Amino acid sequence: MTGSSFLRFASAFALALALASCGKEAPPPAKSQAEAPKAPETVTVKIGSASPLTGTQAHIGIDIKNGVQLAIEDANAANTVIGGKKVKFELVSEDDEANPTKAATVAQKLVDAKVVAVVGHFNSGASIPASKVYADGGVPQISPSSTNPDYTLKGYKTTFRVVAHDGQQGPTLAKFAIEKLKAKNIAVIDDSTAYGQGLADNFEATAKAAGAKIIAREHTTDKDTDFKAILTKIKGRKPDLIMFGGIDPQAGPMVKQMAQLGIKAKFIGGDGMQTPNFIKLAGDASEGVMASMPGLPKEQMPGGKAFMEKYKAKFNQDVELFAPMGYDAVMVFIDAMKRAGSTDPAKFLPEIGKTKMNGVIGPIAFDEKGDLVNGPITVYVVKGGKWEPLETVGGGGTAQAKPAEAPKADAAPAAAPAAEAKK
Amino acid sequence: MDIFLQQLANGLVLGSIYALVALGYTMVYGILGLINFAHGDIVMIGALTALTTAHLLSAAGVPAPIVLALAALAATLVCVVLGVFIERIAYRPLRRAPRLAPLITAIGVSILLQYSAALVWGKQYLSMPDIIKPADIDFAGVHLTDLQAFIFVLACAVMAVLLWFIRSSRMGRAMRATEQNAEVAGLMGVDINRVIAFTFALGSAIGALAGLMVVLYYGIGHYFMGFMLGLKAFTAAVLGGIGNIPGAMLGGLLLGVIESLASGYIGDLTGGVLGSNYRDVFAFLVLIVVLVLRPSGIMGQHTGDRA
Numbered sequence: 001m002t003g004s005s006f007l008r009f010a011s012a013f014a015l016a017l018a019l020a021s022c023g024k025e026a027p028p029p030a031k032s033q034a035e036a037p038k039a040p041e042t043v044t045v046k047i048g049s050a051s052p053l054t055g056t057q058a059h060i061g062i063d064i065k066n067g068v069q070l071a072i073e074d075a076n077a078a079n080t081v082i083g084g085k086k087v088k089f090e091l092v093s094e095d096d097e098a099n100p101t102k103a104a105t106v107a108q109k110l111v112d113a114k115v116v117a118v119v120g121h122f123n124s125g126a127s128i129p130a131s132k133v134y135a136d137g138g139v140p141q142i143s144p145s146s147t148n149p150d151y152t153l154k155g156y157k158t159t160f161r162v163v164a165h166d167g168q169q170g171p172t173l174a175k176f177a178i179e180k181l182k183a184k185n186i187a188v189i190d191d192s193t194a195y196g197q198g199l200a201d202n203f204e205a206t207a208k209a210a211g212a213k214i215i216a217r218e219h220t221t222d223k224d225t226d227f228k229a230i231l232t233k234i235k236g237r238k239p240d241l242i243m244f245g246g247i248d249p250q251a252g253p254m255v256k257q258m259a260q261l262g263i264k265a266k267f268i269g270g271d272g273m274q275t276p277n278f279i280k281l282a283g284d285a286s287e288g289v290m291a292s293m294p295g296l297p298k299e300q301m302p303g304g305k306a307f308m309e310k311y312k313a314k315f316n317q318d319v320e321l322f323a324p325m326g327y328d329a330v331m332v333f334i335d336a337m338k339r340a341g342s343t344d345p346a347k348f349l350p351e352i353g354k355t356k357m358n359g360v361i362g363p364i365a366f367d368e369k370g371d372l373v374n375g376p377i378t379v380y381v382v383k384g385g386k387w388e389p390l391e392t393v394g395g396g397g398t399a400q401a402k403p404a405e406a407p408k409a410d411a412a413p414a415a416a417p418a419a420e421a422k423k
Numbered sequence: 424m425d426i427f428l429q430q431l432a433n434g435l436v437l438g439s440i441y442a443l444v445a446l447g448y449t450m451v452y453g454i455l456g457l458i459n460f461a462h463g464d465i466v467m468i469g470a471l472t473a474l475t476t477a478h479l480l481s482a483a484g485v486p487a488p489i490v491l492a493l494a495a496l497a498a499t500l501v502c503v504v505l506g507v508f509i510e511r512i513a514y515r516p517l518r519r520a521p522r523l524a525p526l527i528t529a530i531g532v533s534i535l536l537q538y539s540a541a542l543v544w545g546k547q548y549l550s551m552p553d554i555i556k557p558a559d560i561d562f563a564g565v566h567l568t569d570l571q572a573f574i575f576v577l578a579c580a581v582m583a584v585l586l587w588f589i590r591s592s593r594m595g596r597a598m599r600a601t602e603q604n605a606e607v608a609g610l611m612g613v614d615i616n617r618v619i620a621f622t623f624a625l626g627s628a629i630g631a632l633a634g635l636m637v638v639l640y641y642g643i644g645h646y647f648m649g650f651m652l653g654l655k656a657f658t659a660a661v662l663g664g665i666g667n668i669p670g671a672m673l674g675g676l677l678l679g680v681i682e683s684l685a686s687g688y689i690g691d692l693t694g695g696v697l698g699s700n701y702r703d704v705f706a707f708l709v710l711i712v713v714l715v716l717r718p719s720g721i722m723g724q725h726t727g728d729r730a
Contacts, residue, residue, distance in 0.1 A: 054546050055546050055547075056546070056547060056548050056645070058546065058547060059547065192700055217698075218690070218698060219698035219700040220700055221700055224700075225641050225643060225645075225648070226437065226641065228433040228437070228683070229430060229433060229434075229682070229683045229684075229685075229686030229687045229702065230686060230687075232426060232429045232430050232433055232683075232687060233426065233430070233686075233687040233688075233690075235426070235429070236425065236426035236429075249548045249643075252548075252550070252643070253641055253642060253643055256641075256642050257641075260557065260568050260571075261429075261566055262559060262561075262566040280550050281548065281550050281642070281643060283550070283553050283642065284553065
């Protein structure tokens, strides 16, 4: 094409585009005029989800994202109305690769994308740096899984979590080890991450205070696969119990190598290894291994069975670990939005702290730091190639009864105003 | 004393794996003067191929020994083809180029292999099906499995066969000639291109075997496992004397033992200041010390006459 004919073509093309877009604009005003008296305008609200979607912990991160997605779809199907406007929720999902630096970058990306709330992150090592970004941006953040106590100790008003933290999980594990397993000589290993080291430290402190002897304290990393040297050293000190603070890509091979070295001690760990993937990686050596996980056993959660079936039907696989918490985090946000009558983070943020609702995982209420009140912790054991719950600590009692009853009493009067608002 | 022997045993097995991989590095460097950074990733591809083959075959109910043999065969085939292909496409055009060019190309090939593997196999840790149940061997307070003993014996056997091959066969003589002076060897009637391609094939085949051993031993495979393994194996080759086959074996075993002992005893030696997660630091510290004090490695370099 010559220069001038190209110019002509380009301007004709541009004109055609402009006309086409004008044409598109004409019909909608007519439509909405006709619909306005019938339904409120639809507002799109973005909810962010940040977790590792690639890498060795991706199976857990994708599981969380799936939980969030399910919640958003349920909310959209329920035709949620907030502040007189129909709300359509949209998921904005980001991959933080379980990396603390990437987590902060991803957090900034979500804040810039103007999400009203974020469910994330998975690792404490990611949630803690990200929390500053969200706090600066005024975006409420609920972590479905981060258990390091520091996450809520920074004084930010935007940080919450729907799981018990390691200040509770560590001591729970230690008490279980000493009282139920009668362990006297304990070896502790951690993976040098904020989560693993924090949990191991909490465990060690309580175990020491309860009179057990910590015969070894070893460190590895969250990328290692060879633990023979550490395990050999520990074997020489004759432990009854080995405690590991870390995630299943390390826990699996570690347990396997324990069996190869002929170490007879019991093995216990935290929520990072309480996954089906751990059993896959450790094979037969996983039998008898114990791990704790914040929350009730999924079958015992009030909404657990129904959630698991819904999850399996949609994603064609079982829940891995924290999907119910991801789901409930979204529901907490929506509940706060409803009570505030607004989808503006500045307006519904104060309402989150006043949450008293029943989620899939059970009753949800937050203390002044943003931690879950009365979060239960369950200890599981691998039996016959599957995780079986052994005992649940905390989460029960009178505090549970009140939130369960209150919504029932309020339900009737609440239903009436809701019905009127819809009209 | 028990524990020391056990750490030693662990170290020898780990070292055997390093030695097998180091053989590939050392042979290529001896002949071409090129550090083939992609070798660790060829080992990784062999490992993952063996893993996938084992999964498919054991799911189809094939008996264990045949699964192992076929997995080894598949891994070897894939690695040999890959190794020769890489040499042909990436390194041969650069044979006359300044030394930096093939080095950077090797790094590029390494990254290419890693992310191709990530595309094919994903970034998750993949587990190896339990096709062998290692039997326990206990002696002198050391607890081993027969798999560990096998790996050590295999490494020694491979090295012995390789040494014999290079000393006694025609191709071995051709390889030695090419190593000493490629141009003159060419004048003597040695087909340089064939010799180099054969070297890569041989190194890759041994690498495939090493990859199979790694997945059997640790039970997991991962797209990034070749990086650290390659780095340590290269360190082992340099430690023993690059270009020197017995040197690669010695370097590998030595590095494995140092790492194992360091991991076990660092905590005690430093009074708890440094933990066992510093064991990689120890391994590379040893490399630095050796290179400063004896740059040609423990058994001396064999890189021929490049004057």
